Amino acid sequence: MEKFSKVTGIAAPMPLINIDTDMIIPKQFLKTIARTGLGKNLFDEMRYTQDGAEIPDFVLNKPAYRAAQIIIAGDNFGCGSSREHAPWALLDFGISCVISTSFADIFYNNCFKNGILPIVLPKEQVDALMKDAQRGANARISVDLEGQTVTSSDGQSYAFEVDAFRKHCMMNGLDDIGLTLEKAPSIDSFEKAAVDLRPWV
Amino acid sequence: MTAPRTLYDKIWDDHVAHQADDGTCLLYIDRHLVHEVTSPQAFEGLRMTGRSVRAPDKTIAVPDHNVPTTAGRDLHIDNEESRIQVDALDKNAKDFGIHYYPVSDVRQGIVHIVGPEQGWTLPGMTVVCGDSHTATHGAFGALAHGIGTSEVEHVLATQTLIQKKSKNMKVEITGSLRPGVTAKDITLSVIGATGTAGGTGYVIEYCGQAIRELSMEGRMTVCNMAIEGGARAGLIAPDEKTYAYCNGRPHAPKEAEWDKAVAYWKTLYTDDNAHWDLVLTLKGEDIAPVVTWGTSPEDVLPITGEVPAPESFSGGKVEAVQRALDYMGLTAGQKLTDIKIDTVFIGSCTNGRIEDLRAAAAILKGKKVKQGIRAMVVPGSGLVRAQAEAEGLAQIFLDAGFEWRLAGCSMCLAMNPDQLAPGERCAATSNRNFEGRQGRGGRTHLLSPAMAAAAAITGHLTDVREMM
Ligand code: SF4
Numbered sequence: 001m002e003k004f005s006k007v008t009g010i011a012a013p014m015p016l017i018n019i020d021t022d023m024i025i026p027k028q029f030l031k032t033i034a035r036t037g038l039g040k041n042l043f044d045e046m047r048y049t050q051d052g053a054e055i056p057d058f059v060l061n062k063p064a065y066r067a068a069q070i071i072i073a074g075d076n077f078g079c080g081s082s083r084e085h086a087p088w089a090l091l092d093f094g095i096s097c098v099i100s101t102s103f104a105d106i107f108y109n110n111c112f113k114n115g116i117l118p119i120v121l122p123k124e125q126v127d128a129l130m131k132d133a134q135r136g137a138n139a140r141i142s143v144d145l146e147g148q149t150v151t152s153s154d155g156q157s158y159a160f161e162v163d164a165f166r167k168h169c170m171m172n173g174l175d176d177i178g179l180t181l182e183k184a185p186s187i188d189s190f191e192k193a194a195v196d197l198r199p200w201v
Numbered sequence: 202m203t204a205p206r207t208l209y210d211k212i213w214d215d216h217v218a219h220q221a222d223d224g225t226c227l228l229y230i231d232r233h234l235v236h237e238v239t240s241p242q243a244f245e246g247l248r249m250t251g252r253s254v255r256a257p258d259k260t261i262a263v264p265d266h267n268v269p270t271t272a273g274r275d276l277h278i279d280n281e282e283s284r285i286q287v288d289a290l291d292k293n294a295k296d297f298g299i300h301y302y303p304v305s306d307v308r309q310g311i312v313h314i315v316g317p318e319q320g321w322t323l324p325g326m327t328v329v330c331g332d333s334h335t336a337t338h339g340a341f342g343a344l345a346h347g348i349g350t351s352e353v354e355h356v357l358a359t360q361t362l363i364q365k366k367s368k369n370m371k372v373e374i375t376g377s378l379r380p381g382v383t384a385k386d387i388t389l390s391v392i393g394a395t396g397t398a399g400g401t402g403y404v405i406e407y408c409g410q411a412i413r414e415l416s417m418e419g420r421m422t423v424c425n426m427a428i429e430g431g432a433r434a435g436l437i438a439p440d441e442k443t444y445a446y447c448n449g450r451p452h453a454p455k456e457a458e459w460d461k462a463v464a465y466w467k468t469l470y471t472d473d474n475a476h477w478d479l480v481l482t483l484k485g486e487d488i489a490p491v492v493t494w495g496t497s498p499e500d501v502l503p504i505t506g507e508v509p510a511p512e513s514f515s516g517g518k519v520e521a522v523q524r525a526l527d528y529m530g531l532t533a534g535q536k537l538t539d540i541k542i543d544t545v546f547i548g549s550c551t552n553g554r555i556e557d558l559r560a561a562a563a564i565l566k567g568k569k570v571k572q573g574i575r576a577m578v579v580p581g582s583g584l585v586r587a588q589a590e591a592e593g594l595a596q597i598f599l600d601a602g603f604e605w606r607l608a609g610c611s612m613c614l615a616m617n618p619d620q621l622a623p624g625e626r627c628a629a630t631s632n633r634n635f636e637g638r639q640g641r642g643g644r645t646h647l648l649s650p651a652m653a654a655a656a657a658i659t660g661h662l663t664d665v666r667e668m669m
Binding site: 030034035079105165187 | 239289350351365431462516642
């Protein structure tokens with residue numbers, strides 16, 4: 001996993017609520033056995049017509065947002081299917097941070113495992129950033145994981161919360177599995193005790 | 202004396218293998234279910250790092266999401282990408298030595314139907330799968346939830362998951378359901394009450410008389426859609442019905458071990474005075490047969506209702522409802538029973554079990570599907586299919602004009618050839634009505650199997666109570 005510390009870039013406004021993972025990456029693109037290459041199909045059915053032409057109104061097709069690195073989204077972003085293809089597609093497109101008032105649980109977890117920072121902010125602050133983002137390429141929003149702040153293009157700064165362990169892993173690009181395997185002795189002794197208590201498992 | 206605990210607290214406590222100072226836990230996983238779509242990258246990760254599967258005997262794989270549901274699929278799958286994923290699962294199951302039910306096996310089916318059916322899912326266990334509807338297994342009083350592919354790899358390698366504890370939410374359904382009202386109506390009504398984000402951060406325990414009165418199949422339907430309410434998991438405390446369902450299943454404990462297991466399972470209930478962070482109570486008698494009208498599972502109304510107006514909502518929901526009505530081709534004020542359908546889909550891990558097929562067949566017996574309507578039944582597993590054939594249900598469906606398919610996810614997510622065309626409107630017993638879920642431009646109305654059968658006969662959304 002790539003290390004994450006700061007990102008400054010264009011933010012695409014997506015005020016729609018309940019953007020689900022079927023929208024982020026429709027199921028016809030889940031048939032891959034690789035993690036890469038999904039960026040071109042990010043938001044596929046909102047982004048292209050049936051015959052593959054770009055829909056000019058869709059935010060990521062507008063010239064100002066084609067290189068967006070951040071998404072400012074409506075409530076409950078990432079609900080629905082557990083597909084990790086959703087963060088893979090975002091990442092492959094170049095998105096490394098999503099800001100919303102709330103995220104669905106599995107998607108939120110999946111983001112951290114892939115070096116995407118999901119940030120939860122109160123409604124007024126998300127609204128303010130949404131407005132800022134609507135100004136297009138002139139608005140560059142900065143996200144600082146270490147300092148836990150989001151700064152809008154006019155210098156307004158908002159603090160956000162993030163779990164300390166997840167922050168540490170993201171900033172250092174640490175692999176969860178490697179960290180867990182360091183605790184193998186605890187797993188071994190748990191397993192031994194469980195065999196006596198619940199032998200049918 | 203220990204403080205009173207919820208069922209969730211108890212299962213959690215019994216599975217913490219390690220706890221860090223900040224409360225982050227390594228939760229031990231008793232059963233890991235695997236399917237072809239969310240696992241290839243995880244196995245690839247193991248190979249790249251030279252890691253093995255820590256507990257292959259607790260890992261069970263079955264292809265279900267993109268397998269065709271027509272004959273001959275065990276010989277050849279036409280779609281190349283689907284075939285590659287199924288072949289990859291075959292190979293991974295073999296290379297890593299995990300339990301496997303290939304498409305040629307009568308026990309193959311939707312992973313969440315196969316797990317309980319084979320006795321892999323038992324009370325008090327932790328169960329995970331790279332699929333959000335893992336919540337289904339909560340019907341047994343097992344802590345079960347969906348995980349992403351990185352977590353699939355993590356569980357394969359370590360048999361644990363890094364978790365922080367969720368909050369406790371109690372959903373109580375008091376009294377009894379009225380005739381024509383089913384588990385599907387309970388679970389959709391709960392989502393209608395909480396919203397799709399209402400359960401975020403919680404594990405729900407469903408309780409109350411109406412839940413106790415449900416069969417195991419019905420309880421699985423309720424827990425299945427806990428995720429549509431945003432919850433991490435749904436739980437129902439085990440009871441005599443649960444033990445009776447598990448007893449004699451291939452992987453359930455036997456003899457002395459069975460007695461020991463039951464004794465343990467009997468401790469799995471929420472103590473009096475345990476703390477709930479949130480409580481929701483619905484009256485069983487107040488629940489009507491419901492359908493969804495929009496593109497979110499929270500867009501649910503009694504079948505006697507009308508399509509709502511966007512202005513009757515507030516906040517971001519106003520635009521979302523306008524968008525949903527445009528997508529669904531509906532206008533505010535339209536009676537739900539006036540909505541004409543093109544297709545009926547009975548199946549999925551929500552409603553693809555034997556009881557669901559019985560409920561639909563009871564309505565269809567001696568009747569015909571309305572002319573011009575495409576109707577299909579996709580049993581949830583090969584064994585459900587065989588049982589339905591033995592009970593004569595398959596014949597009822599065929600006589601009525603339904604297609605009788607092989608087991609799989611099928612049109613629930615339309616990754617296989619079973620898809621809606623743009624604008625095609627479907628009455629579906631599955632769990633998601635998102636834009637494009639059942640095929641690009643397809644329009645989905647979620648409902649119970651009996652309601653789906655009623656709609657098949659009349660050609661429009663119908664109050665099943667009028668047919669009983
Ligand atoms: S039936 Fe539908 S919801 Fe269930 S596992 Fe399959 S695709 Fe997922």
